[in-house]
Amino acid sequence: MEMLCTLRSATEGQREALLKAPEHLEDFLDDEEDFGDTEGTRFLELDIGETWHGLQYLMTGSAWEGAAPLDFLVRGGEDVGHIPSDEGTARIFTPAQVKPLAAALQALSPNTLRSRFDAGKLQQLDIYPGLWDEPPDDADPLEELLSYFEELRRFVGQVAQRGHALLVHIG
Structure with a gap:
């Protein structure tokens, strides 16, 4: 089974509603109409897949x-x-938690990420999806990760700027 990660912004009302009624989590993730949003703010969503x-x-x-x-x-x-x-789980961060996260992502240098990349080490540690030392011929796993990191940094910055909560779903 693939384990994919989706991040989604949530208003404070949506965050509270999900915590009170977690059985609606799947509806929230599937809803293109901004589940339970009374503020009229379009949600943000980012799929980082297997990365x-x-x-x-x-x-x-x-x-x-x-x-x-x-x-x-x-x-x-x-x-x-x-x-x-999908046997997945979800965690949600308050707007107050998202702001320092956005700042930490902005402060993190892509060079730091590059220095930590070691395909053999990722394989040894069983980092999902476990294909680090045998990537497809046309893919550079480090460049793919750096590209997704830039998307992630931008996305979390936008969520923080809106003052929204952040839902992280892996499933």
């Missing part, structure tokens, strides 16, 4: 831990629950 674990490692130097707030792809926030249809 989430590689990004976690490059941002923190750890597969499953690391210092907050840069460990946000695998830890932190408040647990919203899981989605039975």
Whole structure:
């Protein structure tokens, strides 16, 4: 089963609604009409696919831990629950938690990420998806990760600028 990561902005009302009724998580993720939004603000969404674990490692130097707030792809926030249809989980970060995250991502140099990339080490640590030392002929895994990092940095910055919460779903 593929494990893909989607990040989505949420208004404070949506965040509270999800925490009160986590059974609506799948509806929130599938809803193109801004589930439960009474503020009329269009949501933001970013799909980073299978790169989430590689990004976690490059941002923190750890597969499953690391210092907050840069460990946000695998830890932190408040647990919203899981989605039975994909066995995924979701965590949500308050707007107050998103602001320092956006600042930390801005401060993180792509050169730091480059220096942490070692395909053999990622393979040894079983960093998902586990194809680091045998990438497809036409793909450069480091460049793909750096490209997704730039998208992630921009996205979290936009969420912070709007004063929204951030939902991280891996499933």
